[in-house]
Amino acid sequence: MERYTVTDVCLLAGKLMLQSGAETYRVEDTMVRIAQAFGMDRAQAHATPTAIMFATDLTEPTNFVRIVSRETDLHKVTQVNGVSRAISAGHLDVTEAAKALETIDNQKDTYPNYIQLLAAAFASGCFTIMFDGSWLDFLPAFFVGALGYGLMSYFHDMLKIRFFAEFLAASFVGLFAYLIIFLNLGQQIDKIVIGAIMPLVPGLLITNAVRDLMAGHLVSGITKGAEAFLTAAAIGAGIAVIFFIF
Amino acid sequence: MLAEQLVASFFAAAGFAIIFNVPRQVLFQCGTVGAVGWFLYRLLVLNTVDEVVATLAAAAVVAVISQIFAKWFRTPIIIFNVSGIIPLVPGGLAYDAMRHFVENNYEVAIPYAARVVMLSGAIALGLVFSEIINQMIRNGKWKSYHNKYDRKGLERS
Numbered sequence: 113m114e115r116y117t118v119t120d121v122c123l124l125a126g127k128l129m130l131q132s133g134a135e136t137y138r139v140e141d142t143m144v145r146i147a148q149a150f151g152m153d154r155a156q157a158h159a160t161p162t163a164i165m166f167a168t169d170l171t172e173p174t175n176f177v178r179i180v181s182r183e184t185d186l187h188k189v190t191q192v193n194g195v196s197r198a199i200s201a202g203h204l205d206v207t208e209a210a211k212a213l214e215t216i217d218n219q220k221d222t223y224p225n226y227i228q229l230l231a232a233a234f235a236s237g238c239f240t241i242m243f244d245g246s247w248l249d250f251l252p253a254f255f256v257g258a259l260g261y262g263l264m265s266y267f268h269d270m271l272k273i274r275f276f277a278e279f280l281a282a283s284f285v286g287l288f289a290y291l292i293i294f295l296n297l298g299q300q301i302d303k304i305v306i307g308a309i310m311p312l313v314p315g316l317l318i319t320n321a322v323r324d325l326m327a328g329h330l331v332s333g334i335t336k337g338a339e340a341f342l343t344a345a346a347i348g349a350g351i352a353v354i355f356f357i358f
Numbered sequence: 359m360l361a362e363q364l365v366a367s368f369f370a371a372a373g374f375a376i377i378f379n380v381p382r383q384v385l386f387q388c389g390t391v392g393a394v395g396w397f398l399y400r401l402l403v404l405n406t407v408d409e410v411v412a413t414l415a416a417a418a419v420v421a422v423i424s425q426i427f428a429k430w431f432r433t434p435i436i437i438f439n440v441s442g443i444i445p446l447v448p449g450g451l452a453y454d455a456m457r458h459f460v461e462n463n464y465e466v467a468i469p470y471a472a473r474v475v476m477l478s479g480a481i482a483l484g485l486v487f488s489e490i491i492n493q494m495i496r497n498g499k500w501k502s503y504h505n506k507y508d509r510k511g512l513e514r515s
Contacts, residue, residue: 133378135436185379186440190433197432222379235373241366242396243450261377302457306450310370311377315444319436322482326489344452351453352460 116210118150119168121199123177124213125192126157126164130179132188135320136160137327142196146209149200161335184316187222225265232261232311239310245303252289252298253307260285261311275346278312282350285309290358305351314343360400367396371441380437387427388441395420396445409473410480413446417484420446425492439485448477 122143129139139159143166147155156174158165161182167174195212198204204212223231236257237250245253260281267277289305292298317340325333371392375385395416402412420442428435455470 134434138434138436184377186434186437187379187381190381190437193434194432222382223376228377231373231376233373235370235377238366238370238373239445239449242363242370242445302453306453309453310444310447310449311374313444313447313449315374315447316378316436316440318447318478318481319440319443319485322485323436323439323489326486348452348456352456355457355460 116206118147118152118206119166119175121150121206121209121213122146122155122157122166123164123175124210124217125196126159126166127177127179128192128213128217129189130159130161130164131182132185132192133182133316133320134189134192135323135327136332137324137329138189139164140329142192146196146199149202150206160332161339185221188216188219191216191219229258229262233258235311236260236307238307240303240307243303243306245307246299248299249303249307252292253304256285256288256292256304256308257311259288260308264312275342278343278346279350281312282309282347283353284350285312286351286354290354309347309351312343312347314340317343360397360404363400364393364397367445368393370445371396374444375437375441378437378440380441381433384427384431384433384437387431388438391420391423391427391438391442392445394423395442399446410476413448413477414480414484414487416446417443417481418487419484421485421488422491425488443481443485446477446481448474451477 125146126139126143129142130136136159140157143157143159143164144155147157147168152168154169156165156167156170162179164177164179165174166177192213195204195209195216198212199209221228233254237254239257240249240253241247263284264277264281267280268274271277271280285308286305289298289301289308292304293301298304317336321333321336321340324336368389372385372389374392375388380388398419399412399416402415403409407415421439424435424438424442427433427438451470452474455467455474458464458467458470
């Protein structure tokens with residue numbers, strides 16, 4: 113049987129949270145709390161969006177985990193949080209905690225892809241209404257938004273370069289919005305485009321960046337802010353290219 | 359008109375919650391946080407309050423509700439924060455700014471861009487504001503008085 117150490121548990125928890133889009137200060141906090149629950153009062157954790165460092169004591173060897181891919185899965189963040197609470201309350205020992213975390217790690221997405229696509233479509237349509245668009249533009253935004261979100265996931269899987277995927281998806285949104293206006297199926301292109309690009313907007317990154325900055329995690333806050341800025345710029349450039357052509 | 363906005367913002371926030379893989383049990387609450395924030399913002403703007411101030415107020419209220427929900431449902435606060443903030447993100451203005459930049463109307467684009475920066479700053483400030491209040495409540499001296507009656511009410515004292 114495999115043996116788990118406290119370091120394994122802490123690193124796994126931290127890795128899971130960081131990959132699922134938690135704030136870095138929460139990641140560090142959770143790791144230190146888990147270590148403390150197992151009696152390591154001087155544990156040190158340092159997390160940035162791309163790596164975690166962890167040591168169980170000041171002079172103990174430092175362990176390191178590289179975070180390659182990041183996505184948004186707040187369900188996993190909540191579950192790891194739950195496990196950490198259970199550990200702090202003394203309900204789980206090291207092996208049980210490691211098993212619980214591994215189960216979370218192997219879990220699939222909470223919502224199937226088509227539901228997420230549908231959610232993106234509804235959000236796009238609703239945003240068109242919220243920006244004072246007419247109800248006639250609801251359906252165009254609905255379809256263009258779904259298309260934009262779907263293409264974004266597709267390009268992301270295919271190209272592995274996030275900013276370029278966002279750029280391409282945004283330009284397709286612009287292109288199809290033009291097509292819809294050209295075919296006389298919609299009223300205002302502005303409202304359709306705004307609604308349809310909203311699912312691509314880096315809202316979570318912005319909030320995380322602000323919260324990290326305020327918690328004193330300047331490195332993480334600035335890197336996340338830069339990521340959010342690049343994403344926004346990629347979306348803007350994608351739309352801009354289409355405007356430039358037509 | 360406002361009812362329509364309320365419904366639209368609820369579904370927009372809930373839709374975003376699904377995109378972010380929020381646990382099913384709190385989807386409805388996520389939508390509610392988003393709807394309350396947007397409703398407050400629209401209400402303030404209708405009553406000729408400046409957009410930046412309205413955004414600040416809405417963001418602060420969103421953050422406070424998120425704190426309460428996070429305590430209540432024992433989930434990380436980020437779940438509610440994100441869904442609540444999404445409707446307030448100045449996507450439309452950013453779009454306008456960019457469109458004018460591309461069309462070489464820099465004089466028109468710059469004010470829009472400045473507005474976007476101001477609004478994003480207001481959202482950030484609103485979030486931080488409630489965080490500070492929360493910290494004060496958590497670390498405040500009056501907690502010792504509070505604890506005496508906590509949970510068990512007056513019986514324990």
